[in-house]
Amino acid sequence: MTQAVTQQQPTSMINCRRSRGQLAARFRQIDWHGEEGSGGGMSLLMLGAAVALMMILGLIVDGGAKARALDHAGAIAAETARAAAATYRPGDAAIDPIAADAAARDYLAAAGATGSIAVAGMTVTATATLTARTVFLPLVGIDEFTVTGDGQAQVAYDPGGAP
Numbered sequence: 001m002t003q004a005v006t007q008q009q010p011t012s013m014i015n016c017r018r019s020r021g022q023l024a025a026r027f028r029q030i031d032w033h034g035e036e037g038s039g040g041g042m043s044l045l046m047l048g049a050a051v052a053l054m055m056i057l058g059l060i061v062d063g064g065a066k067a068r069a070l071d072h073a074g075a076i077a078a079e080t081a082r083a084a085a086a087t088y089r090p091g092d093a094a095i096d097p098i099a100a101d102a103a104a105r106d107y108l109a110a111a112g113a114t115g116s117i118a119v120a121g122m123t124v125t126a127t128a129t130l131t132a133r134t135v136f137l138p139l140v141g142i143d144e145f146t147v148t149g150d151g152q153a154q155v156a157y158d159p160g161g162a163p
Contacts, residue, residue, distance in 0.1 A: 058136030066145055069132045073149030076111045081126035081153035083107040084117050088155045094121045095155060122155040 084100035084107075097119040104117040104126060115128040129148045137143070 054136065054139065058134075058139070062134045062137045062142075062145075065132060065135070066147065069130055069145070069147045070149065073113065073128050073130045073147045074151060075149070076108070076113050076130070076151075077115065077126045077128035077149040078151030078153070079111075080104050080107045080115060080117065080128055081124045081151040084119070084124040084126065085122075085153040085155050088122070088157065090157060095119050095124060100124055122157070124153050126151045126153075 081104075084104040085095060087099040087103050088095045100117060100119050104115070104124075108115050108128060111128070113128045113130050115126060117124055117126045127148060127150055129146060131144055131146045133144050134142055
């Protein structure tokens, strides 16, 4: 008696293959990337949103820094004018422009600014210029900005009063 030997695959392998096939079919049903042929539309949307967010953040941070720098430049200019006006000596007919200029240059250097003054009698007008670095705007090629502030001081001296 001859027995025919047939090779059969174990039933567990057949079930495994069937499971993998069913699993693959399930993953094909789930649309992970949008419609076929969409080319990653969601990715472009997210990129656009990220760029817009960075631009808004840049405007807020660097715009606020520019506003603060403008205020600071105005304050430096006002104090520069006051320092220059403080060089007035009682009894003089006007503020000495040379002494006022030296005092203004010293104050501007200490404040980390540049600028100029103009003396007209008992009045000093000053201009201060500051340069500040940006935080987000270098992404679009703007590394720094320059702001200018103006200030004025006038000597109020009563010749008969106390200095």
